[in-house]
Each structure stands twice: as structure tokens, then as C-alpha cells.
Amino acid sequence: MALQSTLQRRAATVLAALLLLLVAGCGSSDDDETPEQSPAQVMEQAKRHFDEAASVHISLSTESTPSSGNGVLAATGTVTRDPAFEGDVKVILNGLTATVPVTSVGGKVYAQLPLQTKFSVIDPAEYGAPDPADFADPQNGLSALLTKMEGLEKGKETRSGDQILTSYSGTVPGAAVKRIIPSADAEADYDTTVGVDEDGRARTVKVTGTFFSGTSDTTYDVKFDRYGQKVEITPPTS
Numbered sequence: 001m002a003l004q005s006t007l008q009r010r011a012a013t014v015l016a017a018l019l020l021l022l023v024a025g026c027g028s029s030d031d032d033e034t035p036e037q038s039p040a041q042v043m044e045q046a047k048r049h050f051d052e053a054a055s056v057h058i059s060l061s062t063e064s065t066p067s068s069g070n071g072v073l074a075a076t077g078t079v080t081r082d083p084a085f086e087g088d089v090k091v092i093l094n095g096l097t098a099t100v101p102v103t104s105v106g107g108k109v110y111a112q113l114p115l116q117t118k119f120s121v122i123d124p125a126e127y128g129a130p131d132p133a134d135f136a137d138p139q140n141g142l143s144a145l146l147t148k149m150e151g152l153e154k155g156k157e158t159r160s161g162d163q164i165l166t167s168y169s170g171t172v173p174g175a176a177v178k179r180i181i182p183s184a185d186a187e188a189d190y191d192t193t194v195g196v197d198e199d200g201r202a203r204t205v206k207v208t209g210t211f212f213s214g215t216s217d218t219t220y221d222v223k224f225d226r227y228g229q230k231v232e233i234t235p236p237t238s
Contacts, residue, residue: 039152039168043194046202049227050143055080057226058087058135058142062219066092066212070128071183073097077132078226079142084233085132093127104133105233112236119236128182140179142222146202148176149192158195165195165203172207181220183211201227 037045050056061074070093077087084105091098101112103119109131110119124131135141149170157166174188184190188209195204205222212218 039154040147042154042166042168042196042200043146043149043152045200046194046196047138047143047146049199049201050146050224051081051138053081053227055226055229055231056136056224057229059221059223059225061221062211064212064215064218065097066215069183069212070094071212072129072181074099075132077102078229078231078233079132079136080231080233081136082233083133083136083141085135086231086233087132089129089132091127091129102132103233103236104131105235108235109133110236125182130180130182135180140176142180142205142224143202145172145176145180145192145205145207146194148172149194150189155193160195160204163197163203165197167193167195169193174209177207177209181207181211185210 055078057078059074059076060072061076065073071091072089073092074090075087077085079085082105084103086103086105087101088099089102089111091100098114100114101119103110108121109124111122112119113122138144149168149172152168152170155167155169157164159165170192171189172192174184174190175186177190178184178186190207190209192208193204193206194202197203201224203224205224206219207222208217208219210217211220
């Protein structure tokens with residue numbers, strides 16, 4: 001009887017220990033589980049990544065080419081938090097297109113205009129273009145589009161090269177788009193889709209709407225990469 005009683009006590013002790021482990025394990029799983037971010041929180045995080053990066057390489061382009069009017073067709077280069085920009089901007093001026101090397105730093109925009117061998121200071125508004133350094137402006141630049149999206153919804157996962165992106169779609173007020181692409185209609189809304197990578201960085205932005213009079217909706221594709229590289233942009237020497 002003593003042996004049986006001892007065995008029963010040991011069995012009860014082992015059972016109690018197992019129950020404690022199970023309860024502790026369940027509690028740990030619940031505590032460690034990270035709640036899914038809302039679409040708005042994802043956009044806020046993506047904006048912080050952009051704003052806090054020392055630099056971001058951008059590529060903005062459209063396949064549409066209007067027959068008249070002025071505007072930006074493409075821009076490729078690096079933008080820094082200074083703010084500054086160095087790259088190429090493709091514009092259309094009264095039906096003619098030109099790709100112009102541009103450096104914007106220290107509040108001045110330098111461009112090597114067609115048929116010129118040296119850079120000169122320009123007013124980009126005369127060419128229907130923004131100051132590309134303003135792309136880095138947290139309030140009115142590219143990252144501002146992310147948190148100004150209305151009717152924001154999470155979409156599907158897609159592959160872009162070797163990256164898996166989650167899409168988020170909504171509309172952006174034309175006034176915000178116009179600060180990036182001056183030919184936009186400030187009174188319109190623009191369908192916008194953002195692709196966010198697994199690290200929470202915005203990698204692609206697609207904006208669709210009216211940009212040129214007499215044409216159907218135009219889509220601009222923007223790509224972000226090379227986050228955080230150390231880049232120094234200085235005024236051109238020639």
C-alpha cells in the first residue's frame with residue numbers, strides 16, 4: 001500500500017508539472033504574437049523609413065507622351081535629406097522632349113540644358129517641373145503621398161524581381177500629387193497603389209489620373225531603392 005501511495009503521489013506531481021508547462025507555453029505564445037498592423041500603420045511606417053533614410057534612389061516614369069503642353073515624363077536619381085537631388089529629368093516642352101542632367105542643392109536647381117555644355121541655375125517651374133530636392137520634403141514630398149491616401153485597403157502580395165511586395169491602394173488628393181508632378185489637377189483624386197516590402201519599406205508607387213489636357217488617364221510609376229546609402233551631393237563645377 002505504501003508503494004502504491006508513493007507511486008500515486010509521484011504521478012500526481014508529474015501531471016501537475018505537465019499542466020503548468022502547458023499553461024505557460026500557451027501564455028507565452030499569446031504574449032509573443034504580434035498583432036497585424038492596419039494599412040494606415042503600414043503607410044506610416046513606410047513613410048518613416050523614407051524620411052529617416054540618408055538617401056533614396058528614385059525612378060519616376062510614364063509611358064504616356066502627350067502631343068502638347070509642358071510636364072515631367074521621367075526623373076531618375078538620388079534624393080537626400082539635405083534636401084538635395086542629383087540625376088536626370090525628362091520633360092516635354094510644347095511637344096518636344098528632352099532629358100536634362102539636374103542637380104538641386106542648397107536651394108538652387110542646376111541643369112545642363114540641351115545644346116549647352118555647362119550647368120546653369122534654372123527655375124524648374126518654367127519647364128513644368130518641380131524642384132526635385134522637394135521630393136525629400138516630409139510634408140509635401142514623395143513620402144507624404146503614403147499617408148495622404150484615402151479609402152486605404154490592403155491588397156495582394158506580388159513579386160517584383162527578388163522582392164515580395166504587399167499592395168495597398170486608395171486615392172490621393174490632386175493637391176498632394178501636384179506638388180510632385182505639377183501638371184496634375186489639384187481638384188481631382190488620383191488612384192494610387194503602393195507596394196511595401198517585407199521590411200516595411202515602400203518600393204513602388206503607381207499613381208493614375210489626369211495629368212495632361214486632351215488625354216485619357218495617365219499612369220506614373222515610381223520606384224524606390226538603395227535606401228540609406230551615404231551620398232554627398234554638391235553644386236556642379238561646370
